[in-house]
Amino acid sequence: MAVLSTKLLLLGLLGYGMGAAAGLLFFKRERAANLLSFGCAALAALSNFISCVSALATGAAASSQSFELLPSLIPLVRFSISPDPLGCYFGIIVSLLGLAISIYSVGYAPGYYGRKNIGVLGGFFNMLLMTTTLVFLADNALFFLMVWEIMAMTAFFLVSYEHEHEETRNAGVLYFVLSHLGTGCLIVGFFLLYQASGGFAFEGYRDLGARLSPGIRTSVFLLFLAGFGFKAGVVPLHIWLPAAHPVAPSNVSAVMSGVLIKTGIYGMTRVFFDFMGNPPNWWGVTVLTLGTISAVLGVLFALMEHDLKRLLAYHSIENIGIILMGLGAALMFLHSGHPVLASLALIAALYHTLNHAVFKALLFLGAGAVLHATHTRNMEEMGGLARRMRWTALFFLVGAVAISALPPLNGFVSEWLTYQSLLQGFGTTSSLIRLMFPLSGAMLALTGALAAACFVKAFGITFLAQPRSDRARQAREAPGTMLAGQGVLTAACLFLGLFPTLVLKLFDPLTRQLTGQQLSRQLAAVDGLVLSSVVAEGGTVSTLGILLLGICLAVVPWILWLVFARRTRIRVAPTWDCGLRGLTPHMEYTATGFSKPIRMIFKTLFRPRREVQREYDFSPYFATSLRFESHVEEVFYTRLYRPMNQGALRISRRLRALQAGSIQAYLIYVFVTLVALLLFAL
Amino acid sequence: MNPNPPAIVLQTLLLLFLAPLVSGYMKNWKAKLQNRRGAPPWQVYLDLAKFLRKDMVLSEHASWVFSFAPYVVFLTALTAGLMVPMLIAQAPLSLFGGVLAMVGLLALGRFFLALGGLDPGSAFGGMGSSREMTISAIAEPALMLAVFTVAITAGTTDLSRIAQSTQDAAWKLLNPARVLAFAALFIVLLAETGRIPVDNPATHLELTMIHEAMLLEYSGRYLALMEWGASIKQLVLMTLLVNVFIPVGLAGPHAPFLGLAMSLIAYLVKLTVLAAAMVVVETTNAKLRLFRVPDLLSTAFVLAALALLSTFLFYGS
């Protein structure tokens, strides 16, 4: 079994390689490039998916051996990978998304025919999936860094795919620079581990933390937190995310938001739980706090957006925050010596990672379909799409419900687990710190509610009511493959939401590897129908039960119809327009208007600016024309990054004076150096 | 532990038929306090029946979401209701989910309610949805924090267990944490059920209404479902308050018929008191401006936080 899964894994990687090659070879023939590259990607992803799932389900992953992908022909580096439980789990994420998104892309790519080079898109898409998979599987620090960098670079090229627009170019550069800063931290971090263990193989790093001196240990933690934080988009390292995701092609945004930022989560889990051993308490506190901040700020900024894809990007920040809450709690429990609770929190975090990957990818694909149909990302120009793009609307609605953590879908399940671990965490310590758990739980509640508000806006303004522009009026439903891709993810959302106990079985090898526990049995009650929090009587939930119950209760209205409403008729009429001359789209509530109350309540954060110009004949209340502008400030950019950037440029310009062109000055430099060295040598 | 069908049926019927009566009585008492005669308490039933018989007008702009929303609103409220202990300490469906699931279900209902408000494309609906989502969002942390305080003391999120844990130790009723949490939840209740000072259920004045604004385009049986769902939701929340914080007189798991009757009486008494309190608050206060509501709710949050702090002081350290 293990052999088989390994074979499938290698087959998948090979498939990605072939896809990349095919894309770049056939770059002259669009259709061929499209079918070949994305076809290969789909098949490869499928085989990887099967391999990873079987490895986890059969527990083969637990006994995985590290082996060399191919013999290394350069010194130091070993291309060695090991499909261990953690790697396999994230492998599931990337391959599941890879499958759905590749299918989707077959229908999405033709939108670029004649304008752009499909081969490049397909090729780099395959490369991205392959490198991401390798990041999850690599077990040699140098190899990890190599694939990590190649992954970042591939993503950079994909983000800058439509490089004709300056916005895209700047976003790409911003992303690449920040990602590379992160890599810098990682390099130092890994070499500190190398310093301590004398090797690059991950085996050598297992539980290394105990052997590190406190100073080194702290710096390693901070370096990895920052390094992976940049990639994951943790506030305040997040600003590349809302810039880069919207400008990328939608299938790429889906991969980036679904998988790419998860590499950060993977790295943190790998380092903090696998390498560092028993953490000091403040690590967990830091991570938990960062997570809470990211969650709340992420969703608040998302509410202010009316660019559909930017909105989704900000939600990625929010969900990364939720995941970090779980991780932080797990670290704190490890510290206070509650491995079971730690495993629960870890499972919550990682399950949410999977769920977020699924529904965020689904939403991005939906946004892509909308973009494909209306050629705009601006929600204010949309509306009425639910009647024109029925299936897309349905899929997007499912995604929206899931991401708002509403039962019975998967978002609810993982957040339920998070709540449980937080609440039970209260008992783990007696210090004041434990107040953090319920408080961050409350913040999680706030996040969820705001997310719901945000997606009422996103779905309502985009898909409901009358079209706000001709583009929206002429929108058509997306082609079959695109719908199929979304369908796969929708199914995944439902499955992950309704049958959590089945999925949680996969976590056993994982938790055994990281915390030495194994919870799937405690987590399942009533032969798997009900999800129960680990400790007895902690609380139970059964999404499937809720759904079935709701369906059963549907007899109530049915009976009512039979009793009362048999002879009623249904009339279709225009919406009530207060007696005006018909209702126009201008009278609809806009996205900006929808989020106005929130904007006002949190105005200290957003610092909104508005300009209103009103032209009227006799009374300001009957304006003939009105121009309204409203801006919200991205505090971290305007207060943190822009000043730093400008400072650097200013200093550099000052320095240019050194090279002023006068040969006398140059001679003086040499002279001074000579004299200085002579004195030094004396 | 396993759900027993008779309990489910009983509680479902109770929810269905008690809810309108409660809102009816509250309307009636309000009128009385305002020196009006007011409609009889059972008027609400008649209204519902009338709505159900009437023809429906659907907006031509609306999509399937508009017709789907009423069912969701109604059913989520009903399902959530089955997770709260009403007469028997053991809520019939506490197995399917505790307080988290209940709050989640109500949120799901609200989600679709808001979508239904947006769908016809009238400005009122949008305004209503926007305000509804905002207020519920800032009410959520207070609600959760208050619930957490009791959940932590009881060590579970299962409502029946929380109720029982307090039932057998009566002194915990007067535990400051509970009192504060109760106060917080009471404020949240006002907000969630759209009562003055947050919303005015009796008005259709466009500047003030929130909940009604979303229902403007609904008519006929859908309107009936919406109204009914709303009243059920209100009853569920009130039950949550009275039965979780003051689980006096809740019947045990296998109570004889008499025990059930006793607990029904106790329940009705508690409900009456709570309803009266709400009516008094409503009649003695004026509605707040929308941007004043956060102050009120932050008060609730602070109360809940204090409750948490006192829990910390009590909880063995």
Add this chain to the structure above:
Amino acid sequence: MPLLTFILMTPMAAGMLCLVAPSRRIMAGLGVAAFAVTLGLAVVLLRQVLVCGVVTEGREFLSADALSIWMVLLISVVSLATSLNAGRYFQRDLAAGTITPGRVREFYVLTPLFGAGMFLVVLANNLGVMWAAVEATALSSVLLVALYNRRTSLEAAWKYVILGSLGLALALLGTVFVYAAACKNNPQPLPSFNWSHLMSVARQLDPHLLKLAFVFAFIGYGTKAGLAPMHTWLPDAHSEAPSPTSAMLSGVSLKIALYALIRFHILTTACLNSDFSRHVLLGFGLFSMFLAAPFILVQKNLKRMLAYSSLEHVGLICAGIALNTPATIFGALLHMGYHALTKPVLFFAAGNIHQTFHTLEFRRIGPGVGKILPATGIAMSMAGIAAMGMPPFGLFLSEVTIIGGALATHQTAAGVLILVALLASFCGILQQLSRIIPGMPKNLQDSKRPGTDTALAMTLLLGVLLVFSLWLPAPVCGLIQDASRIIGGRP
């Protein structure tokens, strides 16, 4: 057969022949042929050196150890690529009338001599001869820098020659001091001034004198190698020279001066056995890296930016040598090689851009080079990525090796500083290149403009770079290891 002599003579002969060659085509052919031959000879020598350590000729006048052979390989490859590129380049310049046939002949005569000079530097056994050879390379390249008789190119050439020959005068003083040290306690009237002999007696030499010698030699050869703050001539010369020459200057000639410096460093360390020379090299290496970054960030001129990036890489190599662990030295030598393969590509691309847009200023070139010159765009972005130190290109490996070596031996501060400097210049290069390569040309007739998009030499170099990034053949690896062993480095 006297391989070393052949290596010296072949390019010289080619240069002389070019004086009388009837046509430009023949001159170009001669250049290519000459360096192809030297490359072949170098490969043969590589095997010999791997077997028997050192190869000497002409009564030990010439001698080649692993280090010199490594340099010979680099010189041959880069010069070969340059000669390949030069043909089309000057053809277009002549067509555009920016240069006269006489000057082109000058180029074809001087370039092989330049190469021969560099070969002599690395093959000479005698320190004095080595000095003379460095001076010779300086003088031949000065005239190449001044090839276009523009005001700016003359200015650049003047600064280059004044700073260069002044530095070399100081280097000569250093050489004299070494010789004096050799004479000091030495029976026979004329002691040998040979490298091999000096190393054998290094222990007996007068430490004070060698210290002094190293200071002067450092300033001298450091100026030629473009270490800050003696680097000031470097951006001028690189930006004003014709692109093939820039490629050679940045690709190898800097490293040749560095080679001379390294020889002195080895001698000094062997004699003093103290960290004096190490610390000097490390300090100036880091200083160069940190000085380069801001200049790259706000640079306005493409070739000047490339020059500053060379400054940065030289600093890195210097620091790698100075960190003085087997890993770092190995990494530094490896980096020499990869940089020598990368930088010429960038300069060739810059040449194409210059000939197409008639300017080197980013602002005037504007976005969309990739649209107008596809091949150049692709080659430049690949080489740019390599120069930024991204995998799969080897510079990532060498940089990581250096930093890792530093941290592994607890020279953490140095390693981190190197990394920071690299990050800074990464941002600079990325930001600058993304201003010109991607995007849409500002006005559409630009895209109609007949572009000069030849990519033969670039493709060749990139191919070699990619192959050697993924597969470092055992002989080459062994060669570099031997070389790093020569430089020393305590384990």
Add this chain to the structure above:
Amino acid sequence: MNSPASAEIGSQIVTLMAALMLVVQLLMIGQRMLLTSIQLFAAQSVLLAAIAAVVAFYHDAGHVYVVAALTIAGKVLFLPWLLNRLVRRIQIHQEIEPLLNAPTSMIICGGLTLLGCGVARPFTSLERLGNNTLAVALTLVLTGFFLMINRRTALTQVLALLTVENGVMLAAVALTTYGMPLVVELGIFFDVLVAVMVLGILVYRIRENFASMDTSKLNQLRG
């Protein structure tokens, strides 16, 4: 005929001449006329050649005579002639304007002399003939360097470079028993010649293009 006494005389001669070289150097620093500076340089080279000759005589080392001869031929006759010719070819006006006025330059040179002596102190034991020749050599190098910075016109920079060269050669002669090996000497000599020729070519072209010799006008390339 290497009696200690005569060696004593020899060393005094060398010391004297070295001192004279330094004096000439200082004169050049003070000097404002171009042609005069060229002649001063020639004079300095004569002294250098003489020193070489003396060394050769007292150690009867044949090839050091060669060095002396080359110096005479190259630095005393050929280069000054070449420079003069260049000056005539491109009618530069004679006045050279230094950056710093004479007194300041003198003070700086004094400081540099001190530095030179300081650096040279540990090595007096090395000198075969004469005292402090090394100090003088170093001082020549440093002051030559300073001269280069202090003068603006291209030609004077060339001259300064040549004086630095002289300093180096003096060091070579003074420090080492028999001067450098002949190969090296020849190499150095021809390099110097070629260098000056190249410089000459550049000076000529610059004069053509800029219609001036002022190197401070060469400041187009910045940043």
